[in-house]
Amino acid sequence: xxxxxxxxxxxxxxxxxxxxxxxxxxxxxxxxxxxxxxxxxxxxxxxxxxxxxxxxxxxxxxxxxxxxxxxxxxxxxxxxxxxxxxxxxxxxxxxxxxxxxxxxxxxxxxxxxx
Amino acid sequence: xxxxxxxxxxxxxxxxxxxxxxxxxxxxxxxxxxxxxxxxxxxxxxxxxxxxxxxxxxxxxxxxxxxxxxxxxxxxxxxxxxxxxxxxxxxxxxxxxxxxxxxxxxxxxxxxxxxxx
Numbered sequence: 001x002x003x004x005x006x007x008x009x010x011x012x013x014x015x016x017x018x019x020x021x022x023x024x025x026x027x028x029x030x031x032x033x034x035x036x037x038x039x040x041x042x043x044x045x046x047x048x049x050x051x052x053x054x055x056x057x058x059x060x061x062x063x064x065x066x067x068x069x070x071x072x073x074x075x076x077x078x079x080x081x082x083x084x085x086x087x088x089x090x091x092x093x094x095x096x097x098x099x100x101x102x103x104x105x106x107x108x109x110x111x112x113x114x
Numbered sequence: 115x116x117x118x119x120x121x122x123x124x125x126x127x128x129x130x131x132x133x134x135x136x137x138x139x140x141x142x143x144x145x146x147x148x149x150x151x152x153x154x155x156x157x158x159x160x161x162x163x164x165x166x167x168x169x170x171x172x173x174x175x176x177x178x179x180x181x182x183x184x185x186x187x188x189x190x191x192x193x194x195x196x197x198x199x200x201x202x203x204x205x206x207x208x209x210x211x212x213x214x215x216x217x218x219x220x221x222x223x224x225x226x227x228x229x230x231x
Contacts, residue, residue: 045222049219090157
């Protein structure tokens with residue numbers, strides 16, 4: 001079955017520390033990968049995506065994620081987090097042949113503390 | 115500015131009544147819109163795909179007679195929760211996918227918080 005696993009439901013971290021939010025998906029020949037972010041009391045926003053090409057993708061606010069086909073992972077990283085990064089982060093996957101439907105992870109709550 | 119709007123943002127209703135939620139694509143025409151449901155501290159669950167000019171496609175386990183979807187125009191889709199019950203209380207979100215050959219970005223509405231008393 002097609003599935004997305006976010007291993008950590010909550011990640012507390014201190015400001016300026018590095019962080020990694022993990023995302024694994026069930027194996028498939030072709031996938032498109034997304035990270036969405038939901039800030040408190042706001043709607044979902046696209047953070048970054050992998051469609052094709054370079055396996056390392058970056059966002060405008062310093063996050064990056066690397067598509068690892070052999071490990072079926074798309075972990076999200078940031079070398080130094082800010083208080084403003086506190087949010088819920090969702091990994092989502094579109095499996096080829098699944099039209100534009102996304103399969104979602106359960107989300108990871110990132111809490112950045114001073 | 116917002117690409118997708120939803121109305122209302124919050125609604126409280128009595129059990130047994132029906133509630134209509136609107137989703138509007140503000141910047142571009144949308145032949146397809148998605149309706150999601152999000153429970154507290156949980157991920158999004160796709161309920162149905164709204165198709166302009168044809169019937170909605172419902173996900174397994176979603177009652178089509180309870181959650182009526184009408185894609186009235188290329189910029190508007192509505193979700194009507196009929197005979198709402200407390201277990202229908204949830205956060206309902208619509209999204210509009212960017213058109214194109216590849217699955218790509220979805221623009222999400224701000225969501226509608228439904229509380230059924």
